[in-house]
Amino acid sequence: MTTTAPIPTTASPSRAGRMPYGGLIVVMMMSFLLVTAEFLPNGVLTEMAESLGVTPGQAGQTVTVTALVGLLVAPTIGLIFPRLDRRSLLVWMALAAAVSNLIVAISPNLVIVLLARFLLGAAISAFWSMSITVAARIAGPERLGRAVMFTAAGTSLATVAGVPIGVMLSELIDWRMVFALAGVVTGLLAIALRVLLPSVPAAQASSIRLLVDTVRRPGISLGMIGHVLIVLGHFLAYTYVRLALERIPDVDASTIVVLLALFGAGGLIGNLVIGLMIDRSFAFFAVFAPVVIAVAVASMILLSGTVLGIGIVVFVWGLFFASWLIVVNTWVGHRMPDRLEAGGSLVVVGFQGAIMIAAGVGGFLVDTMSIELVYAVGAVILLVGAVLFGASNRIKS
Secondary structure, rough: OOOOOOOOOOOOOOOOOOOHHHHHHHHHHHHHHHHHHHHHHHHHHHHHHHHHHHOHHOOOOHHHHHHHHHHOOOOHHHHHHHOOOOHHHHEEEEEHHHHHHHHHHHHHHHHHHHHHHHHHHHHHHHHHHHHHHHHHHHHHHHHHHHHHHHHOOOHHHHHHHHHHHHHHHHHHHOHHHHHHHHHHHHHHHHHHHHHOOOOOOOOOOOOOHHHHHOOOOHHHHHHHHHHHHHHHHHHHOOOHHHHHOOOOOOOOOHHHHHHHHHHHHHHHHHHHHHHHHHHHHHHHHHHHHHHHHHHHHHHHHHOOOOOOHHHHHHHHHHHHHOHHHHHHHHHHHOOOOOOOOHHHHHHHHHHHHHHHHHHHHHHHHHHHHHOOOOOOOHHHHHHHHHHHHHOOOOOOO
C-alpha cells in the first residue's frame, strides 16, 4: 500500500529492535471500531427505523450527522488542541465514541440518536487526522510505511465489513445491543490505547490558510471535486444498500449477510492487489476504478432479479471502492509531495463532506422517490467524478 504520510520530526522510541506490534494493533483496532460504528446504521437501518418510529430515510441521517461533525473537525482538531499529547487525544476520542454508542443503544427517539452521533463524528475525524503521526511515533520514521499499513488496514476492513457485521449481529441480537456491544468494546480499547501507546507530543498543525493555498494549486481543486463526487456517488448507493438488496425476490436476512460479506471479501482482495500495482498504474486506476464502481452501482438495479448476478456485482464493487483510499492518497503523493499533511486533511474533508451529502440527499430521494433513482443518480455522479479526477492528472503542477 502506498502511503502519503509526512515524516515526523519527533524522535521515535522504536528506531531499532522489534516492531512494536502491540501499539500498532490497538491503533488498527481503533480505526476498525470507529469506522464500523460510523456505518453500523447501514446494516440495521430497517430495524432501527421501525424501533424509533421513523422512515428509513430519516434513520439514514444518523450517518449524515456523523459526517457533518467529521467535516468540521478534520481540518480544525489540531488547532483546537495544539498542545495536547496525541496519545491522550486518541484515548479521549475512544471514550467519546464509546459514550456515543451507548447513548444510541438506550435512546428512545431519533433526536437523541442524532445528538449522540455527533460525538462519534468528532472521534472519527480526530483519529483520521492524528493516526499517521501516532503510527509513525510508534514505529519510527524509517518504518513509517509498515506502520501506516496497520492503520489503513483497520479503516479499509471497517469500510467494507462494517455493514455485514451490523446485519449479522442484528439477526442474533437486537440492534440496540449491537451499539451497546460496540460501546463496551471501544471503552475497553481506550484502556489499551493508554497502556500500549507511547507519548506522542503535538506537532505543529496545518493552518486553514495553508489548506486553502494548497487547493489553489494547479489541478488540485479539480481533483478534489472529482474525489468528492466519486465518494458521493458510492455512498449515495451504499448508505441504502440494504434497501437495494431487499428488492431481490425471496431474499432473506441471511442472504443479505452473504452478499455484504462478498462486498467485504472483494474489498480486502482489492486492497492487496491494487495496492501492489498502484505505483506503476496510478493514472489508469484513477479513472478505471470509479468507472467500474459506477457500472456496479447501475448493475445493482439492472440485475436485481438474480442473487448470483448481484453477488458478482457486490464483489466487484467492493474490490474497486476499497482501493479508492489508496488511489486518492497516491494522488496526494504525486501532486502535493511537499504538503502531504495538508493534502491528507483535504482528503478526509472530502470523504466526510461526501458521506454527509450522500446520506442526506439519499434519504430524501429514498422517501420521496425510489431506491432505483438513488442508484441511477449515484452511477452518473461516479462517472462525472471519474472524468474530473482523471483530468486533474493531466494538469501540470
